Amino acid sequence: MSASLSGKVAFVTGGARGIGAAVVRRLARDGATVAFTYHSSAAGAGELVAAVEAAGGRAIAVQADVADPASLNGAINDVAHRLGKIDILVNNAGVLRMGPVESFSLEDFDETLNVNVRAVFVAAKAVLPHMGNGGRIINIGSCNAERMPFAGGSAYAMSKSALRGLVQGMARDLGPRGITVNNVQPGPTNTDMNPETGDFADTMHGLMALQRHASADEIAGMVAYVASPEAGFVTGAGLTIDGGFNA
Secondary structure: OOOOOOOOEEEEOOOHHHHHHHHHHHHHHOEEEEEEEOOHHHHHHHHHHHHHHHHHOEEEEEEOOOOOHHHHHHHHHHHHHHHHOOOOOEEEEOOOOOHHHHHHHHHHHHHHHHHHHHHHHHHHHHHHHHHOOOEEEEEOHHHHHOOOOOOOOOOHHHHHHHHHHHHHHHHHHHHHHEEEEEEEOOOOOOOOOOOOOOOOOHHHHHHOOOOOOOOOOHHHHHHHHHOOHHHOOOOOOOEEEEOOOOO
16 A cells, blocks of 8 residues: 555545546555445445455445435535545546437436536535645546537536536635645546447547547546645646547
8 A cells, every 4th residue: 555645534426336436446545544425336335345444445435315415415524524524525426328419308417417517516515614725626527528529428528518617716716725626537438337348439449549448447546646745736627538539
């Protein structure tokens, strides 16, 4: 284990699987105590806690619905009460709803906004009373904030583009407190949501300079950098890690 985040407390939304789970493992490996939310995958959350502890780290799983502000606020406040503070917030939870505008339901549009945008704002507001100088707020955005080269992704791309403006504004608001705010913008990443062997993989690879999916650990490495003391001068940024998808 590294000691770069020793003594730090991190809170990761949607941390039970995929990129979120990789972030939990990496931040714990770097010395942080990591609390993470899960929605329904209690078994997976328990397995992740056990894996982190077996590797010498500390993790706590908290059930929460990030689309419900009361649930998300309660989870953050509970963790802060139990652990004394929150130094790092990683807004990872997200949904991917695809479809053409003419048939895209208002329910899917609202869910996209509630989880991908509103929950980020809710979590940031909730964590600020528990975060001191040197704090980090890191959102998992998407390279689709800057490029949506195929049909059906308008609502998803809109939600990730919204994070760019939110981060730039929040960086200005929180800079005087020594808190940095950034987006990490992955390209195609090998998770159950977007598997490297999926039907759409070849199409995505054809758009990329590196014709493969990222591993979740590669994305977690970027998050770990932004969370580290080395990134203290990085704020208001969209850090793209997409294998040249947007090149």
